Each structure stands twice: as structure tokens, then as C-alpha cells.
Amino acid sequence: xxxxxxxxxxxxxxxxxxxxxxxxxxxPPFPPLRVGxxxxxxxxxxxxxxxxxxxxxxxxxxxxxxxxxxxxxSRGAAPPAVAPPPAAVRTVSAPVRIADAGTVRLLRPGDxxxxxxxxxxxxxxxxxxxxxxxxxxAAEQGVGDGGALVVLSVDRDTARDLVGAGAVTRLAxxxx
Numbered sequence: 001x002x003x004x005x006x007x008x009x010x011x012x013x014x015x016x017x018x019x020x021x022x023x024x025x026x027x028p029p030f031p032p033l034r035v036g037x038x039x040x041x042x043x044x045x046x047x048x049x050x051x052x053x054x055x056x057x058x059x060x061x062x063x064x065x066x067x068x069x070x071x072x073x074s075r076g077a078a079p080p081a082v083a084p085p086p087a088a089v090r091t092v093s094a095p096v097r098i099a100d101a102g103t104v105r106l107l108r109p110g111d112x113x114x115x116x117x118x119x120x121x122x123x124x125x126x127x128x129x130x131x132x133x134x135x136x137x138a139a140e141q142g143v144g145d146g147g148a149l150v151v152l153s154v155d156r157d158t159a160r161d162l163v164g165a166g167a168v169t170r171l172a173x174x175x176x
Contacts, residue, residue: 096149096151097171098147099147100147109136111175111176112132114130115127115131115172127158127161128158128162131154134151134152134153
């Protein structure tokens with residue numbers, strides 16, 4: 001309660017209706033201040049700057065790579081020769097009937113052999129060189145002097161030669 005004089009009036013005079021001060025404004029909301037956490041902001045800023053520099057260097061390197069070949073072409077220099085990729089050597093499994101079954105019993109998977117076509121009219125000729133023995137199937141029952149089957153791992157062209165030679169001549173193997 002405010003002190004009053006004997007007449008019942010307040011002891012302090014009332015403020016005039018018109019004040020020379022501007023009306024009070026509300027304080028806008030703001031996030032609380034955190035003291036001592038400036039190092040984290042600095043690290044983040046440095047990381048962002050590193051990323052920007054890295055991206056800039058990558059773009060510059062790409063521009064130089066593209067611009068370098070175009071500049072050489074405009075000066076009359078031949079563009080660099082692009083060699084075709086080497087042809088993939090694909091090996092296939094080729095079943096081959098060898099005339100001598102006893103020789104086939106000496107073979108094991110992983111052995112390297114030369115396959116020779118023994119023709120009656122002419123000298124023997126080499127059909128496949130250093131072919132790898134992949135497997136040796138079990139001998140067939142009831143086959144007399146038909147030889148034995150061997151599966152060799154060779155490239156496609158050699159497999160074609162083996163099939164052609166096996167159809168017209170007897171084949172033999174030599175261990176490498």
C-alpha cells in the first residue's frame with residue numbers, strides 16, 4: 001500500500017498522462033548464450049572450407065583434363081591414341097577322346113599336356129599346346145579299343161581345332 005496524506009491523497013504525485021519516453025517494447029525471443037563453445041564452431045567452419053577447396057580443386061582438374069585435349073586438337077596435334085582393351089581369353093572345357101587309354105590313366109587333373117593328331121598319311125601335327133587337364137571321366141563299360149575321354153581346358157579356337165581333329169584322326173597326348 002502507498003503512503004497517503006491526511007486528506008487521503010497519495011503521497012506521490014501520479015505520472016502525467018503524456019510521457020516524453022517512448023512506450024516500452026517487448027523483448028524479442030533469442031536463443032540462450034552458450035559460453036565456451038566457440039571451438040566447435042571454428043572446427044565446423046574449417047571443415048566446410050576444406051570441402052569447398054576440395055570441390056574447387058576437383059572441378060579445376062576436370063576442366064584442365066578436358067581443356068588440355070581440346071587445346072591439343074585445336075593446335076593440330078593428333079589426339080592421344082586410345083588402345084582397345086585386350087580381348088579376354090575365355091577358356092572352355094573340351095572333351096577329347098584319346099586313342100590310348102593307358103596313357104590317360106597316367107594323367108591327373110591339373111596336368112599340362114600337348115595334344116597331337118596322328119595321321120596315317122602325313123607326319124603328326126600339334127593340335128593343342130599346354131592344355132590343362134580338367135577332369136578324367138570314368139571309363140565306359142563295354143567299349144573295347146575306343147580309347148579314353150579327357151576333359152581339357154583350352155581357349156575357343158583350340159577347342160574348335162580339337163573337335164575337328166578328333167573327328168577325322170586319332171589323338172594322342174604328351175605330358176608337359
